[in-house]
Amino acid sequence: MDKKDKLVECEKKKEEYLNGWKRSKADFENYKKDELERVNSLIEYSQRVLLLELLNIVDDFEVAENQIPEEEKNEYIKGLLQIKSRLDEFLSKFGVEVISAVGKNFDPNFHEAVEMVDGEKSGVVVEEVSKGYIKSGKLIRPTKVKVIK
Amino acid sequence: MGKIIGIDLGTTFSAVAFVEGGEPKIIENSEGSRTTPSVVALSKNGERIVGIVARRQQITNIENTIFAVKRLIGRKYSDKEVQESKKILPYAIRSAADGSVEVKMGDKWYRPAEISAMIIRKLKKDAESKLGEEIKEAIITCPAYFDDAQRKETKIAGEIAGLNVRRVINEPTAAALAYGLTKKKDQQVVVYDFGGGTFDVSVLDIGEDTVEVKATGGDTHLGGEDFDNRIVSWIIEEFKKDQGIDLSQDKLALQRLKESAEKAKIELSTSLETEINIPFITSDATGPKHLLLKLTRATLENLVKDYLDKSFKIVIDVLKEAKIKPEEVDAVVLVGGQTRMPKIQSEVKKIFGKEPNKEINPDEVVAIGAAIESGILQGDVKDVLLLDVTPLSLGIETFGEVNTILIPKNTTVPTSKTQVFSTASDNQPSVDIHVIQGERPMAKDNKTLGRFMLDGIPPAPRGIPQIEVSFDIDANGILSVSAKDKATGKSQSIRIESAANISKEEIERMKKDAEAHVEEDKKNQDLIEARNLADNTIYLSEKTIKDAGDKIDETSKKEVQDKIEELKKVKDGDSIEDIKGKTSELSDLIQKIGAKMYESKDGQREEKKDNQPEEGKYKEE
Numbered sequence: 001m002d003k004k005d006k007l008v009e010c011e012k013k014k015e016e017y018l019n020g021w022k023r024s025k026a027d028f029e030n031y032k033k034d035e036l037e038r039v040n041s042l043i044e045y046s047q048r049v050l051l052l053e054l055l056n057i058v059d060d061f062e063v064a065e066n067q068i069p070e071e072e073k074n075e076y077i078k079g080l081l082q083i084k085s086r087l088d089e090f091l092s093k094f095g096v097e098v099i100s101a102v103g104k105n106f107d108p109n110f111h112e113a114v115e116m117v118d119g120e121k122s123g124v125v126v127e128e129v130s131k132g133y134i135k136s137g138k139l140i141r142p143t144k145v146k147v148i149k
Numbered sequence: 150m151g152k153i154i155g156i157d158l159g160t161t162f163s164a165v166a167f168v169e170g171g172e173p174k175i176i177e178n179s180e181g182s183r184t185t186p187s188v189v190a191l192s193k194n195g196e197r198i199v200g201i202v203a204r205r206q207q208i209t210n211i212e213n214t215i216f217a218v219k220r221l222i223g224r225k226y227s228d229k230e231v232q233e234s235k236k237i238l239p240y241a242i243r244s245a246a247d248g249s250v251e252v253k254m255g256d257k258w259y260r261p262a263e264i265s266a267m268i269i270r271k272l273k274k275d276a277e278s279k280l281g282e283e284i285k286e287a288i289i290t291c292p293a294y295f296d297d298a299q300r301k302e303t304k305i306a307g308e309i310a311g312l313n314v315r316r317v318i319n320e321p322t323a324a325a326l327a328y329g330l331t332k333k334k335d336q337q338v339v340v341y342d343f344g345g346g347t348f349d350v351s352v353l354d355i356g357e358d359t360v361e362v363k364a365t366g367g368d369t370h371l372g373g374e375d376f377d378n379r380i381v382s383w384i385i386e387e388f389k390k391d392q393g394i395d396l397s398q399d400k401l402a403l404q405r406l407k408e409s410a411e412k413a414k415i416e417l418s419t420s421l422e423t424e425i426n427i428p429f430i431t432s433d434a435t436g437p438k439h440l441l442l443k444l445t446r447a448t449l450e451n452l453v454k455d456y457l458d459k460s461f462k463i464v465i466d467v468l469k470e471a472k473i474k475p476e477e478v479d480a481v482v483l484v485g486g487q488t489r490m491p492k493i494q495s496e497v498k499k500i501f502g503k504e505p506n507k508e509i510n511p512d513e514v515v516a517i518g519a520a521i522e523s524g525i526l527q528g529d530v531k532d533v534l535l536l537d538v539t540p541l542s543l544g545i546e547t548f549g550e551v552n553t554i555l556i557p558k559n560t561t562v563p564t565s566k567t568q569v570f571s572t573a574s575d576n577q578p579s580v581d582i583h584v585i586q587g588e589r590p591m592a593k594d595n596k597t598l599g600r601f602m603l604d605g606i607p608p609a610p611r612g613i614p615q616i617e618v619s620f621d622i623d624a625n626g627i628l629s630v631s632a633k634d635k636a637t638g639k640s641q642s643i644r645i646e647s648a649a650n651i652s653k654e655e656i657e658r659m660k661k662d663a664e665a666h667v668e669e670d671k672k673n674q675d676l677i678e679a680r681n682l683a684d685n686t687i688y689l690s691e692k693t694i695k696d697a698g699d700k701i702d703e704t705s706k707k708e709v710q711d712k713i714e715e716l717k718k719v720k721d722g723d724s725i726e727d728i729k730g731k732t733s734e735l736s737d738l739i740q741k742i743g744a745k746m747y748e749s750k751d752g753q754r755e756e757k758k759d760n761q762p763e764e765g766k767y768k769e770e
Contacts (some may be wrong), residue, residue: 045181063429067437108206110196114404116208123193123209129401139180145403147209 051133051140056089059130062069091133099132101125101143110134112142119148153286153315153527155519157323158168158265158303160219161345161372164189164516165272167280168524173327173517178275182196184512185275189267190214191255199271211239213254215264217346220369221250222261222306223299262302266309269542273310287312288523290515293319293351293362313524321351322360323518324482328506331355336479337363339468341497341505343460344485346372350464352471352478364471366463370655371456373414373487379452380410384442392438394431402430407646412602417446418489450492481505486512537562540656543620543628545581546592548573549677555620558588565621569635571612579604580616582632584645588663592672596651603632603641611688672725679728683720686732687713690739706740712738 001009061084068077099110106113106123114129125145132143154176157164162184168173180201190203191213198206207214220234226244235242241253251258269289277284291303300317307314321340325331330338336355342348349367351421368709384406385396396402409425416423427440450457468475481497483505488494497505509517538561544554547570555566572580580603587595606614615635622628631642663670690713694706716731 058429060426067429067432106209108192108202108208112205113207113209115400129404142205 017069039132048135048140051091051094051135054087054091055131055133055141057075058091061087062131094135096133096135096140099134099143101128101132101145106145108142110139110142112146113147114144115146116149117146122148124148151282151285153279153288154273154284155323155516155521155523155524156269156272156287156289156307157320157355157513157516157519157741158219158269158289158291159187159344159515160217160347161187163268163272164513165276166513166516167276168275168520168527171524173520173524175516176272176276176279178271179278180512185268185272186216187219187265187268189215189218189254189264195255197267199267199448201382212241215240215252215254215272218252218264221252222265223295224250224261226250233370253721262301262306263309265303265306267701269307269310269312273312274309277476284524285311285313286315286458287313288316288318288518288519288526290320290323291317292347292349293321293365294367295319316522316641318519318522319351319360319362320349320484320515321353321362321482322482323515323522324519325353325355325360325480326521327509327514327518327532328480328482330480330482330506331360331730333479337473337477338480338482339464339478339501340482340484341460341464341493342367342484343375343487343493344488346370347459348463348485350460350467351409352467352473363473364467366467368459368463368469371459373485375456376414376449376487377407377410377457377492378455380414380444380449381406383444383448383452384410384440385444386432388440394433394438396431399431405430413444414449415489417449418445418491421446430525446491449607457492460493461500464497464500475501480505482512482514483507484511486634491506537624537626539622539626541586541596541659542588543584543586543598545570545618545623545630546581546585549681550592551677552585552587552590552592552595555618556622562622562626563624565619566621570616570618572609572614572616574611576608577611578606578608580606580632582618582641582643584628584630584643586651587659589666590670591677594662594666594670594737598628598645598647599630599643601630601632601641603634603639605637605639606634607636609636676723676725676728679725679732680720683716683728683732686736686739687716687720690735693739693743701742705745709735709738709742 059080065081065084068081073081101111102125104125106125110132111125112132117126119126124147125143126148127146129144129146133140152167154165154167155173157166163186164175164184166173167494170173177183178185178200182201184203185200188201188203188207189197189199190206190210191197192206195211201213202218202718207216217234217238221231221242224231225248226242227248231242231250243251243253243258245251245258245260250261252261252264253259254264269287271289273284287307289303289307291300295303303317304605320342321338321756322331323484324340324342325338330336334355334357336353338353338355340349340351340353342350347367347369348371349365352363354363355361367626387394388394396406405427409427413423413425417511420445422445425440425442425444429437430440431438433696446603468478478501481501481503483494483497488507488511494505538559540558542554542558543556544552547553553566553568553570556564572578581600582603583592583600584598585592585595586598589595603616606616617635618632619633620628621630628645629642631640633640690709694701694709710737712731716728716735719727719731
C-alpha cells in the first residue's frame, strides 16, 4: 500500500470516526433532552397518583356536604365543611380544575357515563355522581355523570 | 429498517411495546396509560372512538360499543363459544354469508378482525407519535389454543390496520420470552395466565429452535372481575346484617362499592388487612348510614376459594394432558393482573415446588415478550459502537489505608474523573499515589495497579495543600493517573495498561471476595473512620492548646494532655467503642475549655474597660 492509498484510507477513517463522534455527542444531547422529558413525566405521573388518592377523600367530603340537610348544619358541621373548602383551595392552588358537566352535552373525553335517565334533552348531562378534574389541560379523572336517554 | 412493535391484543386490555437499545419498553397511549381497553365504539355523532374514551361512553351507547371481540375473532357463528358470548354481549351478532361472525356497530356490520384492526390502529398511531416515526411492522400475540382460522384473522386485523404482521406468536411463548426462558433448550415451562376476564394455562416444550405447546386449558369466563364481584356481594351482605339495608338496589351505592372492592382487592396483595370506608353510603328515616368494614386477606381468600381451586385443578389437568409431573417443570411464569394475589403465588409455588417468575409486570409481560421477538427479527442495530465498561472500581489509597474510589465499577469508558485531595500531616513534603483496583474498602485488600510519588510540596499545615488527582481511561482501557500540586503546578503521572487486561476469572474472584467480606469490611471501615476522627481530634486539641498559650491555665492543659494520652493509647487498638468514647471525652473537654476562653475573654474586656481604659487593645479585637 503506497502512501497515497494510506492517506485516502486515513481520510476515510477520519471521516467515519468524526461522524461517529458527532453522532454519539448528538445521541447524548438527545438523551439528555429525553431524560428531562422523562423526569418531567415521572413527576407528573407521581403527582397524578397522589392526586387520585386525595380526590377519593375529597369525594367523600363532597357526598357528605350534599347529604347533610341545611337545618342540620350546626356550627360543628360547618367547621368540618370549612376543612373541605381548604382542600378545594389546595387543589386549585396546584392548578387542579373541576370539570363542569351538568347541562352540557355528554363528552366521553371528559365524562364517564354511569347511568341513563329519562329527561327532555337526549345526550345531556343531568347530574354529577362524582366530580372530574383536569390539570394543565390534561385529564386527571373524568366526571362520573348521569345522562339523559 | 423501521421499528417492529410487539402487540398484546387482549380480550379486555391491549398493550404495545418495542425494543430500544436492546431493552423492551411499553409504549404509553395518548391518554398516558400503559394499557388500552380493547373497546371500540361509534359515538352518537358518528365518530369512531377506541380505548378508554369508548369505555366511558359505553352505557350511553350500548349497542354500538364493541368489547371482548377477541371472543369472536376467526370463529364460526355456530361455535359454542360464540353462542355463549352472544348471551352476554349487548351488541348485535349475526352469521355472515360464509358462516363466520359479524358484529353490528352503527348501521354497518363488521368482521371481528375489522374491529380488532381499529384497536391495533390506535396502538400503532400512539406508538408512532411516541417514537416519532412510521411503524410498518408488528408481531401480534394470541392465545395458545387459537386455531389456524383465528390466527389468520388476527393477522388480517393487523394488516387492515396498515401493518405487515411478521408473526403471530402465542401469548405464553411471549411470556416465556420476556423471562428469557427460551434461551435454554429442553425446558418444560408452564404459563399460568389469570387476566381480567379469562384464565389460561399452557405447557410449553422449549426445543432446539422451536417452542411447542404441549397442552392448554383454562376457563374463558373466569377472571379478576369475578373476584371484585364476590367482594361487592360480601360487603352488601355484611351491611345488611349490620344495618338491615339492602344496597344492591341502590345504583349509586353500587357504583361506590365496586370501586372500593377493586381498591381493597389490590391493597390486599400487599397488606394483610384493609379498610372499606364509605361514609354516607345511604340513608333511611333515622339519618345517614356509613359503611366501615375491615376485610382481611384470609377472608378474601375464602370468598374466592372456589375460583382459586378451580384454577389449580385446571393446572393439574393440563399437566396430566401434557403427560408431565409438576416436578418435571423447569419454570413457571405468572401472567395477568390477578396473579398479584399472594395466595395464587404461594399455591402455584406449592404445586410446582419452585418459585414462579413474577418480576415483570404481569399486565405487560406478554407485550414485552412480543417486543423481544420483534427485536430478534429486527437483528442488531447496525451502527452500534460497542463500549466497554470497567469491570472493577478504580481508586487510590487515602489516609488510614482507605480505598477511595474515583471510577466506580460498570462505568462506561472512555471516561475521566478528577478529585482534589490533601496532606495528612503538617509540612508533609510529598504524597504517595497508590493506584488500586477492586471493591474492598481497605486498600491492602485490593489489587495494586501502580504507585508514584509527587514531591516538592511546600511546607503547609495538613489539609491545606491541594493535590488534584485525575484518572483517565481511554477507549482501549488504558488508565492514566496524574497528580498535580495546585500551588506549584508540579505534577507526576503514570500509565497503566493492565487495568483492562484482567481476566474474567479474576474479576469474578474479586467480586466474590468483596461480597464474602462485606461484614468484616464494614467493621474495618467503621474502625478506620473512628481512628481518623480520633486522630483529627487529637490534632485539633494539641493545636488549640498550643495556640492558646497562657490563656489556658495549667490545670486545664494538664487535663487535656491526659485525655490526649488516653486516646492515643486506645487509638490503635481494635475497640471502636473505646476509640469513640475517648474521642468524645476529649472533644467535650476541648469544647468546654474553648467556651471558657471566650467567656473569660469577654469578662476581661468588661473589666479592662472599667479599670484600665488606657489599654484599648481588646476593643479593637
